[in-house]
Amino acid sequence: MAQISDYFPYPSYRQHQREMLEAVAATAETGGILMIDAPTGSGKSSVIAPLLAKANGKKILVAVRTTTQLNIFINELNLIRKEKKPDLTYAYILGRGNVCPYKEIYPELHSACKKLKEKSGSLMNQAIDKGYNRPEFCPEIKEIIANENQEEPTICPAYIHGICRSDDLDSQFAFTPEAEDLIHELIYTNIPPDQLIEKAGSHCPYELMKAAAIRSDVIILNYVHILPTYIRPKLYKSLHCQPENIILLFDEAHNVGETILEHQSVTLTKRNLERITKELTKFNENNAYALALLPIITNIQNFMNKLMHKKFEEDTFSPQEFESALVHSTKYNTIEDIMLDVIEIGTLIEIDYSKSNDYREPAISKLWQFLYRFNCIKTNSDYLPIYLKERKSDLETEIKLKIRYIDPADILKDITDEHYATIFISGTLQPLEEYKKYYFRDKEIKLFSSPNVFPEKNRCIIGVNDVTSVSSRRTDPENNYNILTCINSLDKLPGNIAVYFPSYAFMYKYLELYKRCKSGKKIIVEPQNPKDRDEAARLIQEFCNLPKKGDAGILFAVCGGKWSEGLDFKGEMLTGVLVIGHPLSPCTEVRRKINALFDAKFHGKKGSFLSYDLPAINKSLQAFGRVLRTESDTGVLILAETRYTSRFLSKFPGWVNNEMKICSSKQVRSLIQDWIAIH
Known part of the structure; x- marks a missing residue:
């Protein structure tokens, strides 16, 4: 069987990276479940190398949540192909809503696609029975396409265009030579996702992706293709896959539980x-x-x-x-x-x-x-x-x-029992033992935690012990004053800074108070409306470009929002971050009952911590981690929440726990000034 080095595309391993990859290789070879916590800089995307080395004919599925993650794995696979394995095959699957020519016409695209294909398939069968090798050349089909109302199509020309008569007795249809060329390009030379629609031309991009996936060693796809119980079996059937012959990798696995809860509701x-x-x-x-x-x-x-x-x-x-x-x-x-x-x-x-x-x-x-x-x-x-x-x-x-x-554990048990091996990896799967209990209870699984490899001298970690977002103190004048003191203290740090709040209402309150203070930094505020994606992207780009112009900005954002995960603020793009409060979901009657149900499951308060506090701590860690994205980055990281400097301190990664300077809000400014003097 192949070795990790046969697929590892770099000249050397990062610190602790080899041990992580060996743990992945062992799970891929023998089966089972592995959970990995590996902070930024650990080389997480390289876990694909040991999976390839030990796949032994099994298909590898990489489940991601965002386009950014998708592109990271595409880049990694391209590098493996370039440096090690030119014949490596991989494909990606995007949702129909990202690639279909009719996505603007049909809000319920999946249903429309199914019916358009059924009607198109019936017409193509008739054309082939009449002797047409290429159904698109059948006069009846040409006439229908020519007279179609483009706002209410009855068949799919893009699907028809890529199909011809099959020489295989077991199949009526095959792909045309032109479609086969595109499928080959997808598998072997890569068509970037943002170029797929243009490259596909008059062919159906989704059918091309699906065909490429069937023939590939590795498939990169979205969580929503795997986690919902009603989608996964249909997908595997269309890809000719059996779960027992699949090695499954979940990237950014701290999001897996929440995604399951969303799709099962x-x-x-x-x-x-x-x-x-x-x-x-x-x-x-x-x-x-x-x-x-x-x-x-x-x-x-x-x-x-x-x-x-x-x-x-x-x-x-x-x-x-x-x-x-x-x-x-x-x-x-x-x-x-x-x-x-x-x-x-x-x-x-x-x-x-x-x-x-x-x-x-x-x-x-x-x-x-x-x-x-x-x-x-x-x-x-x-x-x-x-x-x-x-x-x-x-x-x-x-x-x-x-x-x-309310609980992802049973679904995750079913998924992991179905598949030969399942690996969960994240930079914030902390505390790892707690996530193991939340996801798998007492199930026997393997754990691997990698230390932070970035130099300690490059960061200053501060914990503020007289600030909280607990509801009973949100109107407390002293607490409000202390929060504003923290924001104004971070404001003295040169360069771009970011402040993350537990909610939009919380953010707007302190935004108005901050505006009364004299500051030279440009204020950039996260849009609250989920539909404002384009505006959010424009604003974040404006923020990142400020240092190039000799300017600096302050980002007002929300933990768990659009700007708290999946963004890399490298170098001077961000020099300091302040996370205010503990971003719990509202403590409604429903939330109290869910907490009680979890406490009953775990015979004590442990349950409500897993279902309620653990996701909030993760949101804080995600925001907290926006600063240090490379080994050379430097920055100030502040957690302003009493609970984080006391009973929840042990729940943070060891490097945060060990390095945190605990102080009052009044002392934050002097610590930042000391940091500025050194750096």
Whole structure:
């Protein structure tokens, strides 16, 4: 079997890197689970080398969360190909929404793509039966394409363009020579993701990616292709993969748990119910299913209206009361009976949509998803029924129903049991033992923690012991004064600085106070609206360019927000960071109940720490780590939170714990001045 050195593309190993890669090689060879905490500078992306060395014919899947991570692994694989293995094959898979020509036309792209391909495939079969090797040259297909309304296409020319008759008796279709050339280029010479659409031309980019993935040793894809239980089996079937023959790598693995919780939860809104009612009303006169289900929708709306009078903005609701309200004055006795009829009417609605070239997923499918998750409550306590009051305006409040999934452990057990080997790696998987308990409980797994390899002399770590974001002290004048003192002290540091807050409301409060102070730094504020991605990218680029112009800025941002992870502020782009408070999610009634459930699981307070405090500490660490991105970077790192200098101090990495200078807010300025004098 190959050795790590056969795939390692660098002249030498970084400090502790070889031990990390050997741990990965051992897991890839013998199977099992490995969790790795490796701070920035450890050479994390090189874990692909031991995976390749010990794959022994197994396919390697690299699951990432962002385009930045995707490109890091692409660059690493290109380097391995250049320095070690010219014949190395790899591919990436982007979501359809990133590459489809019809992404602006169809909001429900997955459903539309499936139906367009089905109709295109039927026409191509007919063309091949008539003797056309290239279905796109069939007059009937050419006529349809020529007369298509581009705003409401009925077939997919991009899919058809890449297909020809297959010489394989087991398959009707094959790729055209032109498509094969593009697939070969994807596998062997690499087409960068940002150039794929242009390079694909009139071919379907998604089909090219999928074909390249089937033929490759390594596939880089997104978390959402792997973690949701309803997507993974379909993906593996389309890629001709068996999980027992897959080695799975999760990068930035501290995000895995949160992603699972998000995708296993489902929300039912007023808008959903309105769309479902519209669909059922259309069939009401001549369909028994529609006639029976319309009262169900009315019952759900009535149940929502009653929740409007509840005391809390967010809380659990009674499953028994909901099910009783749901079947009241209807023909149904159980949720299961309702779900069977929802499936029947959903199929009829889908057929009706297809007749009019409407490729939406039926709105009633959302009801089925909600009822399915609701039914899970009976056998799985990790599903929690909750309501949320969302204020739309001063005059309007909307109730949403949600089945919230609260614990990733069972899903992770299923995933890791399915696959031959699974590696979780992150720069902030700390404390590693706590993440192991949160993700896997007492399951037998291997752990590897790499020390920080950057020089201690390049950083000054300060812990402030008289500042907190605890709710009872947020209006305390002394606490407010101390927070502003910390911000103004960091402001004296030359160059760009960043201040991270536990919430947007917290950030805006101190932004207004800071504006009253005299400062020469340009203020850059993180946009709150999730849709403002382009504006956020423009602002961060402006911030990074300030030092080149001889200017300096102060970044106001939120822990866990757009600018707290995945950004590399190298060199003079950032010289200091201040993390204020402990960025917990709001302590609602639901949160208290989740904490209690976790405490019960772990027979004590340990549970609520894992489900509540651990993610908050990770958000702080992510923001904290924006400063030192290379071995030569220098900077000041400040944690301003009483809990971080006392009971949670041991939960931070050893290098933070050992080097932290604990002081009051008044002493921060003198420590920074001492740092400036030395550097």
